[in-house]
Amino acid sequence: MYLRHILKEVLIFSLLTVTTQVGGLVYLIYKLTANQLKKRRVEKPPFLVGLFIFLLQYFFFTLVIIPPIAKQFGRVPMPYFATKDNSIKPLTIFTCLLNRQYVKPILKEQIIHTAKVVAKEFPNTRIVYLDANFPFWNGFPLLPHLSHKDGKKLDLAFMYKDKVTGKVINGSPSFYGYGVFEAPQKGELNQPTICRKKGYWQYSFLEKITPQWSKEKIVIDEQRTKRLMQLLAKNKRIKKIFIEPHLKTRWGLSNYKKIRYHGCHAVRHDDHIHVQL
Ligand SMILES: [Zn+2]
Known part of the structure; x- marks a missing residue:
């Protein structure tokens, strides 16, 4: 019984740490506080009340405590939402609530600058970001x-538009931004098939677990996506950009050496752009 309890706690701690980095630590603080209260014979709250208290603690850490500490360690959060002066936003607010939006200040500056240029050329356009990094610890993978x-x-x-009206959509056909692919067309280099034949089963795996129902309505806006790629590739601070080879060719970006292929050991990059310093 005791062992089962320990295993359960370790599992919760690990899950929170892997998905949010600091969640496990907040859970530890929550548990230690609960133990102290138990020693003082304060009755254990019902499950839902306990969960509510934990979430309050978690969000307090995530929104108030972590950002200034992370800054001391050289990482800052990407913007939580777009404003008049800032044309960048997360696809989903969960990216921020799970502490997955931290980058080095210079990367944030470059992306905000790029978003300004894009918004000037294409009104109402926002750069939509997906996963970044956790707030702490070089070597701790997200x-x-x-x-x-x-x-x-x-x-x-990528940048998308409504298939029928052509209206700008600052979102993605995938609810979390991955797994809805701009697949190779006939005659294009088909890297996903090459990787599958080499045995890399994970390469196209996300498509299998991602709902595809918006794919017909929300289509890629090649003009704006290509422009975004050009601006990123011309930026001196940005060192590498990954997309699938067939998109690099399709969008006429072959001259940009920075836009590279990432290899079969990763996952497909015809659903998003990977940018790195
Ligand atoms: Zn990436």
């Missing part, structure tokens, strides 16, 4: 992205 571990990496969504 799973499942093994390389997002040093504050230098950031994933961006």
